[in-house]
Amino acid sequence: MALRILAVGDIHLGRRPSRLPQALAERARDLGPAGAWGRTVEVAIGQGVDAVVLAGDVIERDEDFYEGYRELQSGVSHLTDAGIRVLGVVGNHDVRVLPRLAAQIPEFHLLGQGGVWEAVDLGDDGEPLTLWGWSFPQERVPNSPVADTRFDRRDGPNLGLLHCDRDQPGSPYAPVSSAELRAAGLDGWLLGHIHAPDALTARDPSGYLGSLTGMDPGEPGAHGPWLITVERGRISEVAQQVLAPLHWAPVELDLTGIEAAESAQTLLLERVRQLDETLNATTRPPAAAGLRVRLTGRTGLGDEAAALFGETEREQVYSGSSGCHYFIERLAVETRPEIALTELAGRADPPGLLARRLLLLDRPADDPDRQALLAQARQRLDPVHRDPRWQALGGGELDDEAAAEWLRRSGTRLLERMLAQREDAA
Ligand SMILES: [Mn+2]
Numbered sequence: 001m002a003l004r005i006l007a008v009g010d011i012h013l014g015r016r017p018s019r020l021p022q023a024l025a026e027r028a029r030d031l032g033p034a035g036a037w038g039r040t041v042e043v044a045i046g047q048g049v050d051a052v053v054l055a056g057d058v059i060e061r062d063e064d065f066y067e068g069y070r071e072l073q074s075g076v077s078h079l080t081d082a083g084i085r086v087l088g089v090v091g092n093h094d095v096r097v098l099p100r101l102a103a104q105i106p107e108f109h110l111l112g113q114g115g116v117w118e119a120v121d122l123g124d125d126g127e128p129l130t131l132w133g134w135s136f137p138q139e140r141v142p143n144s145p146v147a148d149t150r151f152d153r154r155d156g157p158n159l160g161l162l163h164c165d166r167d168q169p170g171s172p173y174a175p176v177s178s179a180e181l182r183a184a185g186l187d188g189w190l191l192g193h194i195h196a197p198d199a200l201t202a203r204d205p206s207g208y209l210g211s212l213t214g215m216d217p218g219e220p221g222a223h224g225p226w227l228i229t230v231e232r233g234r235i236s237e238v239a240q241q242v243l244a245p246l247h248w249a250p251v252e253l254d255l256t257g258i259e260a261a262e263s264a265q266t267l268l269l270e271r272v273r274q275l276d277e278t279l280n281a282t283t284r285p286p287a288a289a290g291l292r293v294r295l296t297g298r299t300g301l302g303d304e305a306a307a308l309f310g311e312t313e314r315e316q317v318y319s320g321s322s323g324c325h326y327f328i329e330r331l332a333v334e335t336r337p338e339i340a341l342t343e344l345a346g347r348a349d350p351p352g353l354l355a356r357r358l359l360l361l362d363r364p365a366d367d368p369d370r371q372a373l374l375a376q377a378r379q380r381l382d383p384v385h386r387d388p389r390w391q392a393l394g395g396g397e398l399d400d401e402a403a404a405e406w407l408r409r410s411g412t413r414l415l416e417r418m419l420a421q422r423e424d425a426a
Contacts, residue, residue, distance in 0.1 A: 001126040002164040003230040004049040006241070007161075007190045009197065009209030010057040011037055012093065013071050014064025015245055018216045021315040021327045024288055033060075034071045036213035036246040039284050041075040041226050045082045047227065051122050052079055053131060055192030055209055056091025056163030058098055063099055067194050073105050086121065087111055090135035091163035091192055092173045092224030094359055099135075110135060111161060111355075117149060119158075132186065136163060140172040146180045151183060153310055157235050159205070159228075160184065163192040166208070179257065181206065187235060190226070195219050200226055202238045213244035217292050217329050220248040224283060242282035247289040248329070249275055255305060255335055256297030264295060264305035276320040285322045290329040304337030336412060339419075351418045358411045361404050377403050 006053035017032045029035060044052050059068040076086045087109040090098045099104045102110040111133025112118040130153075134145050145164065160181075165171035167178055173193060188205030191198075196219065197210025205228060213223050223244035229237040253267050271426050272291070279285045293309075295302050309317075314328040363370045378398065384390070385398045 001127055002131055003122070003124055003127040004047065004237070005122065005129070005131075005159075005228045006040070006044045006047070006049045006052045006225045006359055007209055007228060007229070008040060008052060008054045008212055010091065010093075010192050010195060010211045011054065012057055012059035012060040012211065013037065013068045015215055017213075019290060019329050020288075021175055021329075023315045024325060024327070026415050027287070031213075031246040032215065033213060036223075036243070037071055038074055039243045039245060040212065041078050042239075043225070043243055044079060044084055047241075048082075049084055049227070051085040051087060051131075052225075053161055053190065054086075054088030055161055055190055056089045056098075056136070057093040057102070057192055057203065057355075058088055058091070059094040061093065062097045068094075068097060068103060071102055072108070076105050076108050078411075085109065085122070087122075087131065087142055087161075089133045089163055089192070091140050091162050092139050092141075095136050095139050095178060097174035100194040113137075115141070115145065117145075117151075119151075119154065123156060123316055127230055128154065128233070130154040130156065130158045131161055131389050132158065133161040135178070136174065138388065141174040141183065142172050143174075144176045144180055145174050146184055149184070149186050151186055156233050156404070157187045157230055158185075160186045161191060166191065188228075196221075197223065197240065200240070202229075202235050205235055205238045213246055214248045215246075217250075217290060218247045220250055220292075222282070223247075241284075243284035245284075245287045247279060247286040247324075249289060249291055251275075251291045251293045253293060254297035255295055255299045255301060258299055258301060258305075260390065261301045261308060264301075265308055272318045272326050273285045276318070276324060276326070279320070279324060280322055285320070286324055288325040289325070290327055291317070292329050293331045293333070294332045294334050297336075298338045299335050299339055302333040305335075306331055306333045336416065339412070339415065344415075351415060351422070354411060354415050354418070358408065358415065361408050361411075365400070373407075374400050376405050377407055381406065 011033050013033045015033055016028045056263025089111050096364055102108050112135045117134050117135035119130050119132050162176040163178040166176055168175050177272050191208045194208045195211035200207050208397050211225055222242045224240055224242040227241050237249050250272055309331055317328055318326040341355045341359055344351055345359055359380050360370045
């Protein structure tokens with residue numbers, strides 16, 4: 001007999017998704033947090049889970065009390081009617097409003113009120129499971145709620161449910177380090193606050209659950225709650241249930257080598273159809289998808305291609321096989337003119353020197369001249385890359401290929417500027 005929990009990240013009931021085209025304005029409620037929560041309730045009931053747990057920032061703001069009440073109450077009553085328990089913790093957004101709502105919805109169990117850790121037994125049919133929760137007592141909490149806390153383990157898996165700012169030491173929103181989370185001795189941490197989901201697995205069921213649906217183009221990719229299965233005393237499966245009603249996708253179209261501007265349309269259509277196929281394989285395909293399109297590569301046809309996407313075309317670029325409304329949220333032309341590098345490299349002036357350097361980057365990885373150039377570049381780039389100020393951007397490791405790409409981009413831009421100056425002077 002398996003035990004199943006559906007873990008839900010930041011919902012932000014009351015918020016409306018931004019950057020929707022006019023054609024979708026009237027569907028904002030269904031495409032936003034309320035629609036995402038409704039889908040979550042349906043999936044929880046369909047899957048017959050034992051409990052739904054919410055990781056804070058359930059409600060956007062105090063002003064959303066009535067909308068929050070309506071949506072939360074209706075979801076909770078559907079779930080409890082189906083025999084599913086509903087629990088949650090408070091985040092920094094809903095410090096006042098969520099406890100007030102919980103007082104009005106007795107079936108909703110608010111865990112760890114007032115910033116005091118609380119453990120609850122979610123076990124069933126001889127399958128034990130303990131959930132530890134902590135709620136924000138006020139909007140700003142400058143210290144870690146996990147440090148100096150002893151979690152006396154109980155039988156079966158023990159999971160933590162917490163809204164916090166992980167690995168951001170100076171944060172006013174319950175800063176917690178990964179080391180503290182690991183040292184707590186629990187089997188996993190279901191976290192709220194950061195809207196980009198981590199990749200949780202049965203082996204390591206710890207991390208940010210992510211916002212329930214992407215509310216703007218800054219929250220691209222798959223969003224939805226996580227289904228956690230416990231069998232014979234251990235977590236056997238963790239799977240994201242991708243069900244966000246609105247999907248945001250960055251789309252880069254490399255136009256290098258196209259012979260006519262219309263090829264951009266064909267290329268985009270191909271990409272959107274691929275995306276549609278991927279999205280159709282999710283738990284619940286989205287009702288709308290916003291594309292942030294960048295035209296890149298070397299071609300003289302960038303502006304001409306962009307002009308093919310007029311206002312009407314952007315409002316709805318494609319209708320998916322399950323009815324998803326695809327629109328272009330923004331289209332940026334970042335194409336660069338073609339440069340004959342080999343020809344330039346024969347010149348004895350600064351552009352010629354720069355062109356020879358750029359050509360070095362295209363040589364094989366073991367070429368000594370290329371390696372020397374990259375070593376020089378990394379000496380200058382590494383300290384900047386490691387600067388703590390940029391850590392939050394999550395750039396990852398700076399390897400040779402990343403350094404080469406950086407040089408290629410900045411070198412090409414510089415070369416273009418040099419050539420433009422010469423043309424001006426001529
Ligand atoms: Mn938050």
